[in-house]
Amino acid sequence: MTQIRNPEDCVRCGKCLTHCPTYRFFLREDFSPRGRNVLLSQGLAGEGLSYCLLCGRCERVCPLRVSFPKGYLQSLVTGKEQNSFLPALKDLLFWKDFSQKSPAFFLDEGGFSSKEGDFYLFLSCGLKHLYPKALVNFSALLKKEGLKVHVPQANCCGILYLSLKDFGRLKEFAQNNLLAFSEEKPILTFCATCLWMFRKVYPLISEDFRSLAERTYFVLDFLVSHFKVKVEIEGFGKVLFHKPCHLVGEGLVNIDLTLSNLGLNNKIKDFCCGSGKADLWLKGFQREYRRAWLRELSSIDVLATACTGCFYNFSTLLKPPPLVKHWLEVINLKQHG
Numbered sequence: 238m239t240q241i242r243n244p245e246d247c248v249r250c251g252k253c254l255t256h257c258p259t260y261r262f263f264l265r266e267d268f269s270p271r272g273r274n275v276l277l278s279q280g281l282a283g284e285g286l287s288y289c290l291l292c293g294r295c296e297r298v299c300p301l302r303v304s305f306p307k308g309y310l311q312s313l314v315t316g317k318e319q320n321s322f323l324p325a326l327k328d329l330l331f332w333k334d335f336s337q338k339s340p341a342f343f344l345d346e347g348g349f350s351s352k353e354g355d356f357y358l359f360l361s362c363g364l365k366h367l368y369p370k371a372l373v374n375f376s377a378l379l380k381k382e383g384l385k386v387h388v389p390q391a392n393c394c395g396i397l398y399l400s401l402k403d404f405g406r407l408k409e410f411a412q413n414n415l416l417a418f419s420e421e422k423p424i425l426t427f428c429a430t431c432l433w434m435f436r437k438v439y440p441l442i443s444e445d446f447r448s449l450a451e452r453t454y455f456v457l458d459f460l461v462s463h464f465k466v467k468v469e470i471e472g473f474g475k476v477l478f479h480k481p482c483h484l485v486g487e488g489l490v491n492i493d494l495t496l497s498n499l500g501l502n503n504k505i506k507d508f509c510c511g512s513g514k515a516d517l518w519l520k521g522f523q524r525e526y527r528r529a530w531l532r533e534l535s536s537i538d539v540l541a542t543a544c545t546g547c548f549y550n551f552s553t554l555l556k557p558p559p560l561v562k563h564w565l566e567v568i569n570l571k572q573h574g
Contacts (some may be wrong), residue, residue, distance in 0.1 A: 242301055243280035244308040247271055253295035258287050258509040262529055269297035270305045277308055290512040292482035306514070314404055314441050348379035354387030355424040358458075359414075359435075362393050363545030364427045367552070368563035371427055375456065378570045382464060386425075391417040394434035396546070400514040411439050415449055423463075424453045427563065429544035430513065433483035451545075455484060455543070457564060460485070461491040468495055469569045474538030476567055479508040479551075481544035506533050513546020527554045534559055541567045 242493055244563040253262050253270040260269040267285035276283040281494035289309060296304040307375065349358070364372055379386060395410035414435075418424050426432050460466045472477060478501060483494065485507055511517070511526035527550075534540060537559040542548050551561040 242303045243278075244303060244305050246301055246503050247274035247278070247299075247300065247303045248304075249275075249452045252298055252301065252460045256294040256298050258290055258292065258294070258511075258526070258529070261265060263288075265411065270299075270303075271450060273305050273309070274348060275401060277305065277312065282408065290482070290514070290517075292509055292512070293405065293485070296484070307437075310335055310399075310547065311441050313399070313402065314382075314407070324351065324443060326385070335473065340507075347390050348376055348384060349386050349483060351390065353387055354385040356425055357418050357420075357423055358386045359387045359391060359394075359424060359426040359431055359453075360388055361428045361477035361545060363548055363563075367540065367545060367548050368427070368566055370566035371563040373568060374565050375427075378460070378466065387422070389417040389418075392458055394428075394431040395511070396430055396434055397515055398451075399434070399438065400516055401407060410441055411442055411446065415439075415446060418449060418452075421448070421528075422452070424449070424454060424457060427456050427459045427485035427543070427565065429455065429481035430546050457543075458491045458566070460496050460570065466570050470499065471569050472527055473560075473562075473567050475536060476504065476541055477534065477537045477549060478505045478564065479510075479542040481542060481547045482507070482509055508533055510542075510544075510547040510550040513544075513549060523550055523554060539567060 247270075249271045251271060256272050257268075262268075263283065266272040268288055269285075273283070273285050273289060275281075276286055286309065289306065291306045291310070293304070293306050296302060296306065297385060341463070354356050392413050392416070394412045395407045398404070398407040398410065424435070426435070432453060432455050435446075436450045441452050457468075463470075476497060480492075508530045509526075510530065511523040517523060539562055540551055540555070540559040541562050541564050542551060543564045548563065555561065
């Protein structure tokens with residue numbers, strides 16, 4: 238695999254421009270990946286830096302594999318910048334509820350345990366609060382397979398603290414999760430952003446997180462690759478499968494293969510939701526950006542996504558139809574044979 242290079246290696250060829258959501262929306266050079274690479278590599282401030290959606294599209298099309306998101310994230314997690322208004326803002330967002338994870342009310346299903354299991358389940362904010370039906374469908378498969386899932390007392394992934402630059406709290410959350418998932422067994426998540434945080438962001442904090450990153454899977458990818466389940470579409474009408482930015486480029490070959498085998502090639506779209514970054518919400522960016530993806534939703538009954546941030550954006554900014562659901566709320570999991 239080609240080594241990912243740093244922002245100072247950018248030759249400003251411009252191949253990334255048409256792939257960058259914020260550049261396509263604003264048409265400003267400082268909002269482009271190559272413009273941001275110049276700002277970051279020269280230590281300059283600029284509004285375009287904070288407007289980066291961290292989607293990684295620029296890296297995937299760059300001939301030199303220059304990654305502005307990686308360079309920017311590295312500068313953030315190793316920095317010392319803090320935001321003094323965070324405690325009040327967290328209370329306004331009810332983050333205290335989201336960050337206090339208690340899986341007890343799921344454990345009566347029989348397939349869940351707080352102390353042991355065949356693999357871990359990361360009980361993310363979205364799975365608990367936004368799309369719990371996905372967990373119900375997953376539970377039914379566990380019963381058929383005779384499997385038990387280990388659901389430890391774990392925090393959320395910490396994405397809010399990253400977006401608001403509270404790196405002290407981010408590192409606390411990461412360290413707590415490292416302890417919670419300490420056994421060498423797979424970790425399943427239903428959320429693309431949680432997957433990205435575990436795989437891409439935590440290792441930038443410390444090499445201690447490398448094993449944790451390598452053991453983390455998106456739930457559908459894991460079920461297809463390890464348990465050979467097959468999937469069917471429930472009767473929801475016309476469904477559009479939205480592939481979140483953070484599921485692209487993660488080596489999730491089985492997801493693409495699974496959806497392709499279902500004949501969904503023309504029903505998969507990977508447009509950006511506008512990011513779940515809290516600072517962009519405060520600036521009203523998502524409300525403006527919705528114009529960029531509304532055209533994708535004509536005559537759609539259900540928009541199925543696999544990311545808490547995308548789910549929240551779509552649910553907040555759309556009036557049904559389409560209904561917004563998680564992939565595992567519209568996909569029926571079955572055993573082979």
